[in-house]
Amino acid sequence: MSTGSLIAAYIFGSVGRGQADPLSDLDILAVVENNRGKVAEVDVLKLVPLQYASLKPSISWYGAARVTEMFHNGELFAWHLSRETVPLFDPSRFLPTLGTPTPYRECLADVRSFRAILRGIPPQVQQSAVNAAYEAGLVYVCLRNISMAASWELCEAPDFSRYSVFNLKGLRKCPISVEEFDAAMHCRMASQRGRLPPHSATVPYILDVYRRLDPWLDELEGLLIRKENGRQYAQNAV
Template identity: 55%
Template sequence: MGVLHGVYVFGSVARGDRDLRSDLDLLAVVADGHGKVEEQQVYAHVPSELSELEPSISWYGARRLGEMFANGELFGWHLYQEAVPLFERRPIIAMLGKPSPYEDAVADVASFEKVLSRIPDQLDASPENSFYELGLVYVCLRNICMAASSKLCDRPDFSRYSPFRLTGIPPVPLSHDEYDLAMSCRMAGQRGFAPPAPFGPSLVGNIYARLAPWIAEIREKLESK
């Protein structure tokens, strides 16, 4: 049977920038090799003032967390900067200390850049999927900028608006309204939020055309570092 060693909150609630789009990001640390516990065991440690938020649990064993910190993985840095304990048998995150330097920024940016590069062909083949493709723009852009922020900013920026907070490069060629539209598409598809007003593939194509050279500039900047 699984054993729960700790429950932590991270994400917008832990950062203090919670808004109407926020869910409750939870880290559940379980015994190595024994799998998950009942979700209600995790929820029992959530304070009442957060109970109305939709929970999203990430399950990890202490051994895997240790590997993540030792390897300098970006999610390890995410937890190091933000994780707030709700329950712990021992201070697992604190005991892991500071993660090793994150060295995969270029590879991670290139990976998401490749995913984005398929959007024009996908739109040509299935223009009715514009909603999905714009949601994908949000996912890729946010992950690219979280990775890039580790090298371009004082510290990694895991907020939803990390694309607008990068330093050392021109501003993202996207308005806040366009970014919020892309975010709304993703959250409507993944979390059941109300979908935005209909739009066509030309909007998505235009946004991609502006973003592609900007993202290439980010990658080249990281490569030069």
């Protein structure tokens, strides 16, 4: 039995950005009272307009205090929500009352965190080819999160789109093709939706993608370091 109380619910993600396609899920943020638990999923889903009924819903549950903390800390997800939410239920105008999030300061740390996960992928697939499809999907997750974080520094505005990795400025183009990126994305979706992964999800494919990505990510990290050092120098010079 649910004991929570729903404060607000919003659509975000590709639907919130107006970039939905046949591969899109319906991402929903459900904000509930602190320490009261979730509400029944049906109570959230009944808020969804009929025009989105064909999309697979994916609900992210957050207490109000945690969302407030993310905005205060300037976490990337707070900027995600700030820029692209569509209200489903918002009687108290919860997100608007939080205002603009604090500037995002963890770009380099987040890039390094996801790179650490990426570095663990080659040994995993070499240990067992059974892991290939899962690890290929993890390549997609890491690369997308890295590019969303880096977009804060390398794009005119944070880019939360699926293909943000191909929109980064100031360094050479991502060395994997859109088709290779899509293959990794389909591996991720297959693991989440119980479907067969693409036939391209093989150990040689993953190792080759990683071999090309790693030096490019070195360049990306180096560029972010120079930007951070330049900012610190400018602050110290004032």
